[in-house]
Amino acid sequence: MWYTGAMSEQEPILSVNQLSVAFEAHQVLKDVSFEVQPGDVLAIVGPNGAGKSVLFRSLLNLIPFAGVISWAPDARVSYIPQRFSIDQDFPLTVREFFHFKSKNKQDILAALHSVGITNEHHIQHHILNQRVGWLSGGQLQRILIAWSIIDKPDVILLDEPTAGIDVGGEETIYNLIKKLHDERKLTIIMISHDLDIVYRYATNVLCLNKEMVCYGVPVEALDAEALKKMYGEASVYSHPHKHHHSEP
Amino acid sequence: MIHPSLLQLVIGGFIGVGAGYVGAFMILRRMALVGDALSHVALPGLALALLLNFNPFYGAFATLFIAVIGVWALERKTSLSSETLVGIFFTTALALGILLTPEPELLEALFGDISKVTLSDAYITLPVVLGMIAIVAAISKTLVLGTISKELTQSMGLKVNRVNFLFLLLVALIVALGIKVTGTLLMGALVIIPATAARNISITFSRYAAAAAVFGGLTSIGGIWIAQQYALNPGPMVVLAGGIIFLISLFFKK
Numbered sequence: 479m480w481y482t483g484a485m486s487e488q489e490p491i492l493s494v495n496q497l498s499v500a501f502e503a504h505q506v507l508k509d510v511s512f513e514v515q516p517g518d519v520l521a522i523v524g525p526n527g528a529g530k531s532v533l534f535r536s537l538l539n540l541i542p543f544a545g546v547i548s549w550a551p552d553a554r555v556s557y558i559p560q561r562f563s564i565d566q567d568f569p570l571t572v573r574e575f576f577h578f579k580s581k582n583k584q585d586i587l588a589a590l591h592s593v594g595i596t597n598e599h600h601i602q603h604h605i606l607n608q609r610v611g612w613l614s615g616g617q618l619q620r621i622l623i624a625w626s627i628i629d630k631p632d633v634i635l636l637d638e639p640t641a642g643i644d645v646g647g648e649e650t651i652y653n654l655i656k657k658l659h660d661e662r663k664l665t666i667i668m669i670s671h672d673l674d675i676v677y678r679y680a681t682n683v684l685c686l687n688k689e690m691v692c693y694g695v696p697v698e699a700l701d702a703e704a705l706k707k708m709y710g711e712a713s714v715y716s717h718p719h720k721h722h723h724s725e726p
Numbered sequence: 727m728i729h730p731s732l733l734q735l736v737i738g739g740f741i742g743v744g745a746g747y748v749g750a751f752m753i754l755r756r757m758a759l760v761g762d763a764l765s766h767v768a769l770p771g772l773a774l775a776l777l778l779n780f781n782p783f784y785g786a787f788a789t790l791f792i793a794v795i796g797v798w799a800l801e802r803k804t805s806l807s808s809e810t811l812v813g814i815f816f817t818t819a820l821a822l823g824i825l826l827t828p829e830p831e832l833l834e835a836l837f838g839d840i841s842k843v844t845l846s847d848a849y850i851t852l853p854v855v856l857g858m859i860a861i862v863a864a865i866s867k868t869l870v871l872g873t874i875s876k877e878l879t880q881s882m883g884l885k886v887n888r889v890n891f892l893f894l895l896l897v898a899l900i901v902a903l904g905i906k907v908t909g910t911l912l913m914g915a916l917v918i919i920p921a922t923a924a925r926n927i928s929i930t931f932s933r934y935a936a937a938a939a940v941f942g943g944l945t946s947i948g949g950i951w952i953a954q955q956y957a958l959n960p961g962p963m964v965v966l967a968g969g970i971i972f973l974i975s976l977f978f979k980k
């Protein structure tokens with residue numbers, strides 16, 4: 479557990495007040511309010527259609543909303559979308575993809591090192607000159623994370639970072655996110671469907687089901703009542719919540 | 727005074743390069759069929775220009791411009807399949823154009839006739855193609871990233887919708903120019919074929935875009951040159967030259 483209590487005196491890096499979003503007559507988010515402190519790992523959970531991705535789009539100011547979203551004035555925000563579809567024969571190399579953000583070779587190498595890709599030969603021959611479309615799901619996610627940290631953001635928004643990645647790969651990606659959080663003092667806001675991950679990695683959790691169902695430290699906020707409001711009655715008895723006593 | 731054959735090759739070559747380069751982005755954005763159908767819309771504009779006696783380029787561009795705005799609005803505002811709508815409206819426009827076009831000019835309007843170009847066409851074509859390539863190069867980052875993930879691109883503060891609209895206008899512009907070379911029926915080929923051949927032989931984006939431009943130029947110049955040698959209709963010959971380049975590219979597929 480990462481203790482953030484001492485930081486509560488700080489100015490929040492993000493504060494959301496009474497956020498509501500409607501598409502035509504259809505209410506998608508209603509009265510959502512929360513704060514994120516620098517260095518927090520906030521997990522956003524909820525069923526399909528709960529408005530998680532819509533919340534992200536509001537935070538990025540891509541859609542109209544009611545209410546107030548205020549970022550700290552100097553906050554640099556990076557975003558990794560869930561849907562990143564690229565055909566296998568899309569003519570774009572990883573190097574060219576990085577060049578959209580930075581042409582500085584040292585910056586690119588540093589970002590790749592941060593996501594655990596360190597072998598010089600491997601980087602030159604099997605990463606940078608590869609087509610982006612040829613990368614496996616796990617590799618692509620690492621490259622996306624490297625891409626997102628290249629301009630040294632303070633906050634990263636991750637939408638389902640492990641969608642389409644096998645179980646072993648999932649673990650690696652979350653450990654990587656945790657490592658970046660620890661090393662770079664990053665604030666992480668991530669959407670996740672996996673409650674197990676939330677208990678292990680998040681300092682705070684926000685439960686959504688069109689409106690805010692719970693908000694707080696995961697072990698306290700994610701109670702039976704909150705789960706029932708999100709996933710229905712049956713979830714309380716059957717959801718796959720495992721305790722990990724092996725955590726250091 | 728420039729020799730007419732040379733003038734044809736120069737104008738045709740420039741249009742080919744422009745069509746190949748713009749086509750490279752259209753193929754990535756899966757706009758191949760839109761580009762093909764869009765060219766048909768030029769015919770009514772062309773017909774009006776012939777009837778009212780002004781430069782056909784302006785007539786073609788005017789109707790293409792209207793069509794492009796229509797496509798853009800439909801994509802944004804409706805959930806209807808734009809492919810279907812494009813299919814309906816654009817074939818209707820073609821039919822209308824065929825009825826409007828004076829009989830003697832119909833063949834030229836449908837299949838192009840580069841042999842009619844004059845020096846004044848060069849004064850329009852050359853700067854327009856060069857300017858167009860410069861603009862597309864300048865917005866290429868947003869175009870390419872926006873194809874992969876619109877939200878990611880927007881989150882970086884890039885104006886995806888505005889760039890998409892500008893790009894559609896440029897598509898209308900190159901189609902209006904290309905009608906001189908291949909006519910309204912075959913113009914789609916000049917944007918689709920060079921880019922598809924370039925995709926076969928390229929891993930990097932920079933090589934892909936450059937190869938598409940080169941293939942576009944070769945297609946156009948090669949087709950016009952062969953047509954000149956054997957007194958054939960240049961429009962279909964250009965498309966055939968493109969087909970041959972595409973076949974060759976298959977042997978070098980990456």
